[in-house]
Amino acid sequence: MGIRESVICLLSAVLMISFRHGHVSAEETVSPVRAMYVLGDSSVDCGDNTPFYVLSHRNLSLFPCNGSDTTLLPHILAKKMGLNTIPFYSHNGSINAILGGINFGSAEGTILYTGSRSHQSLNQQLSQSFQIIQLLQLHLGEQTANKFIQSSIFYLSFAKDDFIDYFHDRSSPINFKHSPQDFSHILVRQMTNAVRNLYATNVRKIVCAGVLPLGCAPDMLLMKFDSSSNGARGEIEGCLDEVNMAVLEYNTRLEENIVAINVELPGAHVVFCDVYRALMEFIHNPEAYGIEDVKNACCGKGRYGGESGCPSMEIACDDPTRRMWWDLSNPTPVVNSLLADSAWSGRPLSSICRPITVHELLSISV
Numbered sequence: 001m002g003i004r005e006s007v008i009c010l011l012s013a014v015l016m017i018s019f020r021h022g023h024v025s026a027e028e029t030v031s032p033v034r035a036m037y038v039l040g041d042s043s044v045d046c047g048d049n050t051p052f053y054v055l056s057h058r059n060l061s062l063f064p065c066n067g068s069d070t071t072l073l074p075h076i077l078a079k080k081m082g083l084n085t086i087p088f089y090s091h092n093g094s095i096n097a098i099l100g101g102i103n104f105g106s107a108e109g110t111i112l113y114t115g116s117r118s119h120q121s122l123n124q125q126l127s128q129s130f131q132i133i134q135l136l137q138l139h140l141g142e143q144t145a146n147k148f149i150q151s152s153i154f155y156l157s158f159a160k161d162d163f164i165d166y167f168h169d170r171s172s173p174i175n176f177k178h179s180p181q182d183f184s185h186i187l188v189r190q191m192t193n194a195v196r197n198l199y200a201t202n203v204r205k206i207v208c209a210g211v212l213p214l215g216c217a218p219d220m221l222l223m224k225f226d227s228s229s230n231g232a233r234g235e236i237e238g239c240l241d242e243v244n245m246a247v248l249e250y251n252t253r254l255e256e257n258i259v260a261i262n263v264e265l266p267g268a269h270v271v272f273c274d275v276y277r278a279l280m281e282f283i284h285n286p287e288a289y290g291i292e293d294v295k296n297a298c299c300g301k302g303r304y305g306g307e308s309g310c311p312s313m314e315i316a317c318d319d320p321t322r323r324m325w326w327d328l329s330n331p332t333p334v335v336n337s338l339l340a341d342s343a344w345s346g347r348p349l350s351s352i353c354r355p356i357t358v359h360e361l362l363s364i365s366v
Contacts, residue, residue: 036077073336108161180243310326
């Protein structure tokens with residue numbers, strides 16, 4: 001028996017037991033409370049859903065999320081929806097957990113799977129989500145399950161770790177084959193296909209998060225410092241433009257494709273959340289949001305805290321609420337909270353999520 005068949009058999013048994021013991025009914029599955037299914041990279045997982053993360057994290061953080069996945073954007077949004085903490089795919093074990101949503105995400109997860117690391121790629125996470133959808137259809141009946149799936153929200157956040165790998169490993173084959181702009185277009189095509197594939201399985205409400213301005217993150221600032229003649233004088237100005245231009249190209253093209261999908265596919269409600277624009281606003285006007293330091297990581301080693309990630313909470317700064325960055329390339333919880341508020345209600349930043357807010361997406365009847 002293959003891995004896929006084993007997973008289906010195991011989850012089928014769990015679901016059947018739950019039904020026999022009356023833990024859930026078909027009526028409960030169509031309650032107003034939506035579920036949220038999360039797919040993504042280190043922007044949605046602190047390493048808890050990544051096999052052997054502690055051993056394979058390289059120079060990344062052992063504590064990349066201030067010690068808790070609940071400080072990440074999708075988890076804050078789930079709380080605003082009235083959902084419980086979303087369990088990871090590797091931790092699920094009951095029908096109630098599955099009906100509340102699952103986090104398929106994996107720290108260091110990438111769109112373009114290299115096959116050499118322990119994370120779950122975009123295609124692998126899609127495969128896992130399709131298995132869960134099939135199980136729901138099997139045990140709830142196709143009509144009830146499809147209604148439930150259509151009312152649930154699927155949250156996708158990828159490409160961050162693809163760009164980190166691309167710009168850190170200049171000797172990789174993909175660097176030789178593709179310019180940063182071409183690389184961005186490849187990632188957009190894969191993400192667009194993922195949205196279409198989810199739609200084909202009756203998913204109708206999708207949130208696609210853009211990539212944050214990685215060129216302003218501590219590890220990229222260190223890269224700029226090391227390559228700059230100004231570094232000898234002790235300081236650099238601005239962000240690493242090459243990285244931000246590639247990220248901005250990805251975000252722009254992805255949003256264009258999302259606009260087209262919403263027009264083309266009946267009943268599709270796909271929202272693009274512009275994390276890049278939000279963080280650039282914080283960087284340019286930090287005082288307005290209570291932020292004092294937009295360059296240095298709260299927890300990290302070396303200049304800007306960009307040499308290596310957070311190995312211990314003991315070296316973290318005293319007040320993370322005043323910092324933009326937690327570690328190498330992850331925002332602090334206070335920044336994630338500002339992002340979540342803006343994505344949910346359009347305050348303090350309006351039009352971060354387009355064409356509607358996440359709250360408005362939640363209220364749409366399908």
